Amino acid sequence: MTATAAGPALTVVVTRLGIDGGMDRVVEAMAAALADRGEDDVQLVCVTTRGRLGKLLSPLVFAGALARCLVLGLSGRADVAHLNLATRGSVLRKALMERVLSLAGVPVVVHLHGANFDDYYAACGPLMQAAIRGLFRRAACVVVLGSHWQDFVTRIAGPEVMTAIVYNAVPRVAAATEREDGNVHLVVLGEVGERKGTDVLLDALSLLRGRGIGGWRCTIAGNGAVERFRARAESLGLSGLVTFPGWLDAGAAKMLAGRADVVVLPSRAENLPMSIVEAMAAGKPVVATPVGAVAEILHDGVEGRLVPVGDAAALADALAGLIGDREARRRMGEAAAARHAADLDSGVFIERLVAVWRKAAGRAA
Structure with missing residues (x-):
């Protein structure tokens, strides 16, 4: 650890899944933003906790991550750890990592993701709920994506838990020039399925077609139940209007968002979706549902439109x-x-x- 004009340098261990999902895009945003700062006062060390090797081999990846965290901590090469937390297996992985890091003397910041973490917690048994509360209480800080999640953490773990609201972010991007086909391009980025409201969107698009409203095309990009919803679109007479390109990498997704006229995300559950943040970075109006922290950054009639969950007619x-x-x-x-x-x-x-990390490291001193 070296000193800089900005203060003592920090080495921050950050977890990533290694599957290029939303949380990994957040980690990529961290690294890119640190590089853009032009300072060397913070160094990220990324640790992959799951990877792409499948369910049978992912425990080996996680074991390697635990070992690396322990070595970094015991050797004094980690000042603070940033654990990205979602539901299910992520809870177990991060609870174990927190214990290992704490034993090595490394303070932990927990970053709460997961679209339906509150519902997940309510459905957990007493032992898992206790583990989640303990993880929050032992953390130097719990980073949340909005006041909805801050209230949730305070409610279940107590007001003494340190929290900080830090919205997901991406750099500003330039919008593409207008296309020549004259159609308004509606774009959806995210997993294809009921949680993201793909069924509601297709019903809404069918209503538009039934009302004789044309001049639009829709691209629904993401993995998930692609074939099932492609078949549903065809059954609704939308096959010439709606396309399903499947999963797109970060560059292709950013390009698609830049070419959109309207970005749509009628989800039933979210935390703070990166697709909305990326749309706003490109200066695109967004039509979404007021779930999670969405209504904190998107106001009806201002940056776009908010519609009730599951309401195809309103959409x-x-x-x-x-x-x-x-x-x-x-x-x-x-x-x-x-x-x-x-x-x-x-x-x-x-x-x-960086302010959260520095405070966490100071608390451990």
Whole structure:
């Protein structure tokens, strides 16, 4: 650990799944934002906890991650650890990592992800609930993605738990030039399935078609139940209007978002989805549901539209309004870009995290 003008340098151990999902994109955003700062006061050491080797071999990957954390801690090469937490297996992995890191004298910051972590906690048995509460209570800080999740942590673990709201973030990106086909391009980025509201969206698009509202195309990009919903789109007469390209890597997803006119995410459960943050970074209006922390960054009629969960008719109305009003799309897109610059830009994000890490390391001193 070396000293810099900004203060004592920190080495931060950060967990990643190694499967290029939403949490890994957050870690990539951390690394990119640190590089853009142009300072060497913080170094990230990424530790993969699951990887792409399948269920049989993933325990070996995790065992290697535990061993690496222990070595980094005992050798004094880790000042703080940042554990990205979701549901199910992630809870067990991070609880074990926290114990190992604590034994090695490394303070832990827990970063709560997971679209339905509150529902997951409520469905857990007493022992798992106690493990989750203990993880939050032992953490130097619990980073959450909005006040909804801050209230949840405080409610289950107590007001003495240190929390910090840090919204997900990405750098500002330039929007693509308008396409020549004249259609309004609706884009969905995320896992294809009921949780993301793919069924509701297809019903809404069917309503648009039934009302004779044309001039649009929709791309639903992501893994999951792609074939099932492609078949459903065909049964609704949408095969010429809706495409399912499947999973896209980060570069292709960013390019697709940049070419969108409206980004749509009618989810039933979310924390703070990266696809919405990326849309706002590109200056795109968003149509979404007020789940998780979404309503904290997206205000109805300002940066886009908020519609009730599961309401295909309301979603169709919101989409119809934007499809037919280019000026509204422009106005809401500009508001989305302004909101991104104020709270969702990578520079804002990383400075808030660095402050959390420094405070955590100081608490351990």
